[in-house]
Amino acid sequence: MLAPTPFEPSIEIDSVTVGYRQGSPVVEGLSLSMTSPGLYRVAGSNGSGKSTCLELLSGFLRPWSGSVRLCDIDAGSADARQVRSVCRTAPALFPSMTVHDHLALAARSRRVGPDAGLARLARYGLESWAEQPVSMLSTGNVRKLWLLMCTVADTPIVAMDEPFNGMDVQGIDALIGELDEWARNKIVVLISHSVPDELSITHSFLFKKPEAEAQPDGQAH
Numbered sequence: 001m002l003a004p005t006p007f008e009p010s011i012e013i014d015s016v017t018v019g020y021r022q023g024s025p026v027v028e029g030l031s032l033s034m035t036s037p038g039l040y041r042v043a044g045s046n047g048s049g050k051s052t053c054l055e056l057l058s059g060f061l062r063p064w065s066g067s068v069r070l071c072d073i074d075a076g077s078a079d080a081r082q083v084r085s086v087c088r089t090a091p092a093l094f095p096s097m098t099v100h101d102h103l104a105l106a107a108r109s110r111r112v113g114p115d116a117g118l119a120r121l122a123r124y125g126l127e128s129w130a131e132q133p134v135s136m137l138s139t140g141n142v143r144k145l146w147l148l149m150c151t152v153a154d155t156p157i158v159a160m161d162e163p164f165n166g167m168d169v170q171g172i173d174a175l176i177g178e179l180d181e182w183a184r185n186k187i188v189v190l191i192s193h194s195v196p197d198e199l200s201i202t203h204s205f206l207f208k209k210p211e212a213e214a215q216p217d218g219q220a221h
């Protein structure tokens with residue numbers, strides 16, 4: 001794996017209004033600030049805009065007004081790609097391609113060494129599936145592979161949407177361990193309706209409908 005990038009982790013979402021259809025904002029005046037490493041949970045009711053927030057971090061959604069900056073880089077710029085890893089809920093995989101080849105492809109696309117993802121296979125209980133096509137995998141194992149692919153690069157920001165969904169005990173334990181490790185020097189954004197008790201949450205943001213404002217609840221979990 002390449003040496004970690006030299007960026008100081010930070011996320012600054014400033015007064016952002018955005019949506020998918022003109023005139024129908026999903027979030028209005030959203031401001032969130034994360035300026036030091038840790039595990040930041042985003043919670044809230046269905047449809048309150050949590051995944052929309054992830055798409056602001058991913059650069060897919062551009063703010064109608066306001067700004068989103070990652071490590072002081074505009075989230076919509078090409079440069080932001082090097083500082084973030086984003087794991088959405090829906091895996092996008094090739095059924096006939098093997099687990100090994102998916103990880104190799106992910107590593108190549110993020111310009112990291114080919115062993116970056118392979119070394120984590122055993123931790124998640126996937127090593128015996130390495131040479132199998134994805135079409136042979138169970139739902140939970142597909143989700144594990146997707147997580148490994150999305151987090152193959154060592155970036156200062158990691159954002160994940162419901163990563164525990166469908167995972168077995170080994171996967172949950174592995175992810176808890178990795179989240180704890182990452183939170184020491186990265187900003188990890190965890191969108192999750194429920195979190196395992198073992199996780200040490202630095203700060204929680206609660207999204208609410210209909211205003212869809214994020215309010216730090218000030219509670220350390």
Ligand SMILES: Nc1ncnc2c1ncn2[C@@H]1O[C@H](COP(=O)(O)OP(=O)(O)OP(=O)(O)O)[C@@H](O)[C@H]1O
Nearest residue numbers: 020021026044045046047048049050051052053207
């Ligand atoms: N691709 C899209 N096109 C149009 N509208 C969308 C799209 N994605 C989300 N929305 C709308 O944006 C609003 C917020 O959705 P979002 O997925 O951000 O909520 P969420 O808080 O993540 O919900 P959940 O807890 O159910 O995952 C919803 O009203 C949803 O219908």
